[in-house]
Amino acid sequence: MKLFCSAIAGLLAIACVTPAFADVIVTPRFTGYFDNSNQRQSGIDTAGSLPSDTALADLNAQLQSVFGPTASVSYANSDSGSRASQVFFPMLGASVSFSLDPERRTQITATGMYGRGHADIKNIGTATQHTSIQGQIADDLFVTRGTGRGKFGRIDAELTLQHRLDETFSLMAGLRYERLRENVSITTQTTGSSNAINLINALGGNGIVSYGLLNDTAVGSYKTTSAIYSARVGAAAYIPLGSTQRIYVNGLAHINYAPANTIVLTQVFQSSGLPQVVNSRIGSETTIGPDISVGYIHQLGTKASIDIRYRGLFYFPVSGARSFDDPRVNHGLSIGVSFTL
Incomplete structure (x- = not known):
């Protein structure tokens, strides 16, 4: 990450010292991107309906205060999954470009984009509770279903260096930074067996036995921020369509690093009115893949183009923990109008 930031700072320093011969090109841009990051299933260490370590320690302390130091309760996940819609980001921003040589063969471009989107989220998780009291064992199974809505904010920043070999072919390299912020509100419904409660009632002298299922509802929310740092290299090809129009194709290979990310969900159950903290963790990840663009340019005069x-x-x-066949995919349409100053 330090190397990435140093490289960004170096390119920005170059960008700030604009050569006298360089034409500055400013391009306001609109982009509509689809992002499937919240649909990926593999590699998520989800706590589901499990309490945090602190809450679990408090629960064990309460149990031991009544039944002695050997009493314990523990949890384990069985399975979990989620379903969500892709996030669509309408993004606004701009690019600034200028040449680094008098022949205008080498060009540097800085781009910044920002947008917001939302998505509906559904998940389901199962957890097993193991309770041990005075040598007696009770196992319970809980199923938690959650429905929610997430609000997302996204920042994309790029620095690209392009060297033109001729009128139809260029070499390209660059750095890219993506930041994704999530703010999710979620309601969960938990259904489970009552064996532990029956064991506690029996050992405590209370003869009440429950044969039904336990049901509870919780309302909660979480906020999290994730990032991706990328380095890219590739080429661009241009096909002229007369004197004012061109079709172009950019193809780059990129290597990316996403730091580990922890999600902390705080929710309140209706039955107790007490908050519960649920932890989920997504480990760090290194990815590779193509970055492909196909576009059309129309010259509107000597100083403008679209x-x-x-x-x-x-x-x-x-x-990382995710599988190769579970990639993140971003794709969409972008429109820009360039002005040469």
Whole structure:
């Protein structure tokens, strides 16, 4: 990450010292991106309906205060899964470009984009509770179903260096930073067996036995921020369509690093009115993949042009807990109008 930030700072320093011969090109841009990051299933160490370590320690302390130091309760996950819609981000931003040489063969471009989106989220998780009191064992199974809605904010920042070999072919390299913020409100419904309660009642001298299922509802929310740091290298090809129009294709290979991310959900159950903390963790991840754009440029005169492009970015995991066949995919349409100052 330090190397990435140093490289960004170096390129920004270059960008701040604009050569006298360089034409500055400013391009306001609108992009509509689809992001499937909240649909990926593999590699998530989800706590489901489990209490946090602190809450579990408090629960054991209460149980031991009544039944002695050997009493204990523990949890384990069985399975979990989620379903969510893709997030669509309408993004606004701009690019600033200028040449680094008098022949205008080498160009540097800085781009910044910001957008917001939302998605509906559903998940289901199962957990097993193991209770031991005075040599007696009670196992319970709980199923938790959650429905929620997430609000997402996204920042994309890129620095790209392009060197033109001729009128139809260029080499490209660059750095990219993505930040995704999530703010999710969720309601969960938990259904489970009551064997532990029956064991406590029996050992405590209370003869009440429950043969039904326990049901409870909780309302909660969580906020989290994730990031991706990328380095890219590739080429661009141009096909002239007369004197004022061109079709172009960019193809780059990128390697990406996403730091580990912890999600902390705080929720309140209706039955007790007490808060519960649920932890989920997504480990760090290294990915590779193509970054492909296909576009059209129309020159509107000597000082202005419009471009329309479709871009797809693919992130295939090569390290981390996620599987290679569970990639992150971003794709969408971008429109920009360039002005030469």
